[in-house]
Amino acid sequence: MPVSVILPIMGRSSGNFFGRDSLIMSLPIMPMERAMSDDLELEDCIDACDDCASICLESLTGHCLPAGGKHVEPRHVILMLDCVDLCRTTADFMRRGSPNHARLCAACADICDACAESCAKLDDMEECVEACRDCAESCREMASAAA
Structure with a gap:
């Protein structure tokens, strides 16, 4: 508007x-609250990205770092941080109604899939795996809807 x-x-x-x-x-x-509040799919995708970013960061700092070992291997930690940052950025693009949000959604889905796969190989990472998979699915739908 x-x-x-x-x-x-x-x-x-x-x-x-x-x-x-x-x-x-x-x-x-x-509006800052939600750029397109009438679009439920967009709202759901923003929420999935926000949830994934929060859960990944929480899992990294609250579980992976204290657990050590394979949980703190550089590839895993970097992937989790990539997931956190890309989820936040993707949500921000959607909030402001950027015409480029679909491109970020496609990339976010790929990174979330990779993060879920990495976390699934480790103990006690189920919440992170689920959040990443939910976000990947929502972002994939958003990217394909805009294509």
Whole structure:
């Protein structure tokens, strides 16, 4: 939904902040809460990304690091951090209504699948595996719907 914005042009003094030297623009500004709250699939995907990011980070710091061993192998830790960051970024793209969100959703699905596979090989990582699989499925649907 476009919103009209009045921007003063700097460097000119008309004596009136919103006078003739102002620029009126229509910008597609989306609400911060949710850019497209009427789209349930988008909402579900944002929630899945947020959940996955939180659960992966929580699993990494609360379980993997204290457990040590295979839980802290560099490939696994880097993959989990990639998953956290990409899930957060993908959710942000969807929240602001970016036309590029489908590309990020496709990448997010791939990273979440890889993270789920890595976590499934380790003990006590079921919650992370489930969150990653749910997010991957939701992101895959979002990416294919936009294609």
